[in-house]
Structure formats: structure tokens, C-alpha cells
Amino acid sequence: MANYLKTVVAPQVPPELYDSFIAAIDKGHIKTMPNRSMPAAPHLTPGALLMGDAFNMCHPLTGGGMTVALSDIVVLQNLLM
Numbered sequence: 001m002a003n004y005l006k007t008v009v010a011p012q013v014p015p016e017l018y019d020s021f022i023a024a025i026d027k028g029h030i031k032t033m034p035n036r037s038m039p040a041a042p043h044l045t046p047g048a049l050l051m052g053d054a055f056n057m058c059h060p061l062t063g064g065g066m067t068v069a070l071s072d073i074v075v076l077q078n079l080l081m
Contacts, residue, residue, distance in 0.1 A: 001030055
């Protein structure tokens with residue numbers, strides 16, 4: 001996990017937090033949480049359009065999924081214009 005955090009995640013961390021991020025990894029301050037999938041069971045509705053996986057996306061660190069939902073809205077808006 002530490003190697004992944006240093007090689008993949010650390011380059012994406014803002015420069016102001018980089019040193020603290022690496023120090024936390026070196027000290028072993030790494031916590032994980034299990035992720036689970038809750039497969040959707042959509043009800044087919046004539047005229048309804050489901051895009052992507054916005055109703056099932058959940059960010060593993062923040063628990064949020066609204067960014068994905070709002071992104072789908074922008075995609076749909078651009079398709080309709």
C-alpha cells in the first residue's frame with residue numbers, strides 16, 4: 001500500500017501537502033476502509049435515460065458521489081444542445 005501511495009497517489013497531491021503526505025506514509029499512518037458494491041436494479045421506464053453509474057458511484061475516501069451525478073447532467077445537457 002505504501003508503495004502505491006508514493007508512486008501513484010503522491011504525484012497527484014497538491015505541492016503544499018506533499019511532504020506531509022509522504023511523512024504520514026513513512027510513519028505508517030495509513031488507514032484503509034472496505035469498499036462494497038451495491039449493484040443497481042433499475043426499473044425500465046419508457047423515456048428515462050440512465051447514464052454511466054452515477055447512482056452507484058461512491059468515492060472511497062470521501063464517500064461522495066455527487067460529482068459523478070453532476071458530470072452526467074453536463075454530458076446530457078451537451079447532447080441535447
